Amino acid sequence: MSAALRFACTGCGKCCTGHHVPLTLGEARQWAQAGGQVIVLIEGFVPDGPGMPVEQREHALRRSLGVPCGTGEVQVAVTFAAFNPGRCMHLDAADLCTIYETRPLVCRIYPMEINPHIPLRPEAKDCPQEAWEQGPVLIHGQVAADPALRALIEASRQADRDDIGAKVAVCERLGMTVSALKGNGFTAWLPDMTAFAHALDHPLSGSAQAWQVHVEEPKLAEAAGTYGLHVTAQTPEYYTFIGF
Ligand code: SF4
Ligand code: SF4
Secondary structure, three states: OOOEEEOOOOOOOHHHEOOOEEEOHHHHHHHHHOOOOEEEEEEEEOOOOOOOOHHHHHHHHHOOEEEEEOOEEEEEEEEEEEOOOOEOOOEOOOOOEOOHHHOOHHHHHOOOOOOOOOOOOHHHOOOOHHHHHOOOEEEEOOEEOOHHHHHHHHHHHHHHHHHHHHHHHHHHHOOOOEEEEOOOEEEEEOOOHHHHHHHHHOOOOOOOOOEEEEOOOHHHHHHHHHOOOOEEOOOOOOOEEEEO
């Protein structure tokens, strides 16, 4: 890939279909108010232990929160995302976004990556080839060329850091207290949206609830156990384990 990459959205609408769109806390509230379903994805790690991506240490620590787990502690990162297994509820028949002016941050940032450790790979994106053959320069190296786009990416990263405490408190209010280990998978939850909206307004702050980590591989489970983590491999009843 050349150092400078051009891009112009063709409006094909593919990124609005079959993608769960990460939301800030405020956007999750708006999504719930609009009648949408939110999916909650949880992954965790132990600093200097299982799940810790050494090269992503600072980024991972800043967007996660330490919670009690067994006799140890696990840093959990929580994503609230618009649940879009098919077409987004805001995509109209002409493949136009009906909330374009107020669409979520991540919709404004796509196809750029938000994680600074993930390089932009056009082949991994839904955009058609012609989108990469027209328009202004999108990135220099891996940095967005447009200052406004850089500001949106930074705002999204900052929201991840600002929101993590409140998101964990919402999870604890709803009993969503099983994490997967980063790099091994996610736990995915589809909360009842009436309960979710209530939890957004009444998070269970400072509850110090005991969390568990879902690990199915015996060697990884053993490694997690040496850090005192409460490991479960039971068939989940209220969530799905999405392994990598
Ligand atoms: S909110 Fe709009 S831009 Fe975002 S996924 Fe839905 S239709 Fe697409
Ligand atoms: S997939 Fe790419 S080209 Fe198509 S609407 Fe989304 S951003 Fe635009």
